[in-house]
Amino acid sequence: MAIERTLSIIKPDAVAKNAIGDIIARFEKAGLKVVAAKMVHLSEEKAGGFYAEHKERPFFKDLVGFMTSGPVVVQVLEGEGAIAKNRDLMGATNPKEAAPGTIRADFAETIDANAVHGSDSPESAAREISYFFGNDEICPR
Numbered sequence: 806m807a808i809e810r811t812l813s814i815i816k817p818d819a820v821a822k823n824a825i826g827d828i829i830a831r832f833e834k835a836g837l838k839v840v841a842a843k844m845v846h847l848s849e850e851k852a853g854g855f856y857a858e859h860k861e862r863p864f865f866k867d868l869v870g871f872m873t874s875g876p877v878v879v880q881v882l883e884g885e886g887a888i889a890k891n892r893d894l895m896g897a898t899n900p901k902e903a904a905p906g907t908i909r910a911d912f913a914e915t916i917d918a919n920a921v922h923g924s925d926s927p928e929s930a931a932r933e934i935s936y937f938f939g940n941d942e943i944c945p946r
């Protein structure tokens with residue numbers, strides 16, 4: 806399988822729980838490398854633009870409110886099949902449906918505050934990575 810990059814966000818609920826290290830350890834143990842990372846408190850504009858695909862959905866306002874409620878940690882993860890691997894590690898969107906041992910099963914309580922984001926396709930990964938990082942902020946290793 807090809808080496809890919811994907812965008813991961815540790816969301817405000819997981820940052821507030823002091824779970825940044827535990828979550829990044831799961832990525833590293835699964836063979837993914839962090840090649841870019843920063844902590845940022847998103848503005849409404851930045852969070853809304855990030856989730857623009859959901860603009861017309863009933864949960865959009867709550868989603869932007871949640872994503873701007875505290876700092877997040879944004880990372881680029883690199884590795885074999887990184888996009889699907891990260892989605893597998895995350896578990897289902899609704900933590901109540903997430904498989905045991907996944908990040909959302911272990912760190913999230915609700916569908917609104919579900920601990921992590923991960924790109925869902927090569928196209929969204931490319932868009933999301935460039936939404937947060939310039940080429941000079943990504944460190945191949």
Ligand code: RTP
Binds near residue numbers: 923
């Ligand atoms: P994410 O984009 O954050 O990685 O999550 P996802 O792909 O698993 O889910 P997505 O469909 O892209 O939805 C983005 C976020 O919106 C919230 N959501 N709420 N109330 C609802 O029915 C509902 N559906 C989605 C979730 O917080 C989800 O992570």
Ligand code: MG
Binds near residue numbers: 923925
């Ligand atoms: Mg999504």
